[in-house]
Amino acid sequence: MTIHFKKCTFSDIHKLQDISYETFDETFKNQNSPENMKDYLEKAFNLEQLEKELSNISSQFYFVYLNSELAGYLKVNMKDAQSEKMGEDSLEIERIYIKSNFQKHGLGQFLLNKAIEIAKKESKRKIWLGVWEKNENAIGFYQKNGFVQTGAHSFYMGDEEQIDYIMIKTLS
Numbered sequence: 028m029t030i031h032f033k034k035c036t037f038s039d040i041h042k043l044q045d046i047s048y049e050t051f052d053e054t055f056k057n058q059n060s061p062e063n064m065k066d067y068l069e070k071a072f073n074l075e076q077l078e079k080e081l082s083n084i085s086s087q088f089y090f091v092y093l094n095s096e097l098a099g100y101l102k103v104n105m106k107d108a109q110s111e112k113m114g115e116d117s118l119e120i121e122r123i124y125i126k127s128n129f130q131k132h133g134l135g136q137f138l139l140n141k142a143i144e145i146a147k148k149e150s151k152r153k154i155w156l157g158v159w160e161k162n163e164n165a166i167g168f169y170q171k172n173g174f175v176q177t178g179a180h181s182f183y184m185g186d187e188e189q190i191d192y193i194m195i196k197t198l199s
């Protein structure tokens with residue numbers, strides 16, 4: 028098994044759109060209405076939006092490949108790109124998604140370790156994320172990795188208000 032990691036550029040935008048749609052859809056479609064899913068997918072992953080995010084110098088996207096097959100992606104935010112005012116000493120993991128057929132092979136761990144590596148290189152003291160309260164699988168993964176819930180914020184999935192837990196890991 029060979030794992031590769033690559034920083035995304037503008038030329039990856041279509042691949043990024045495909046994997047963003049696919050992984051979000053398979054993760055959340057069973058717990059949300061088709062209308063709310065459609066609304067969210069169109070808003071969050073249209074090309075104009077992704078282009079804006081890729082051009083933000085305080086955000087970075089990465090792809091992870093298993094044996095040359097695209098298996099997942101990571102998006103991290105720093106400074107003002109963070110979706111909450113967490114300060115200069117924090118890094119946000121905004122998205123960490125592994126395609127369902129590649130899960131439980133250590134790839135999520137690989138991406139999380141990369142995010143920690145980036146945070147340390149950028150002299151950050153904390154790494155944080157928002158996770159839907161009903162996403163028990165991801166919450167278990169974060170807890171296993173030393174993240175602790177410190178708060179919550181609202182998140183709109185179409186017309187439905189949902190609660191995201193804020194989870195933080197202090198870096199040593």
Ligand SMILES: CC(C)(COP(=O)(O)OP(=O)(O)OC[C@H]1O[C@@H](n2cnc3c(N)ncnc32)[C@H](O)[C@@H]1OP(=O)(O)O)[C@@H](O)C(=O)NCCC(=O)NCCS
Nearest residue numbers: 123124125130131132133134135136158164165167168171
């Ligand atoms: C959450 C996610 C990124 C984890 O990635 P993964 O590749 O399946 O997980 P890994 O195989 O790298 O697991 C790493 C470690 O975490 C543990 N782990 C994984 N899922 C876990 C869970 N639900 N509860 C507890 N521990 C878990 C594994 O056992 C492993 O530990 P070990 O090495 O001691 O056995 C992946 O399941 C995913 O993409 N889910 C769908 C998208 C999603 O929900 N993203 C988060 C949005 S906030």
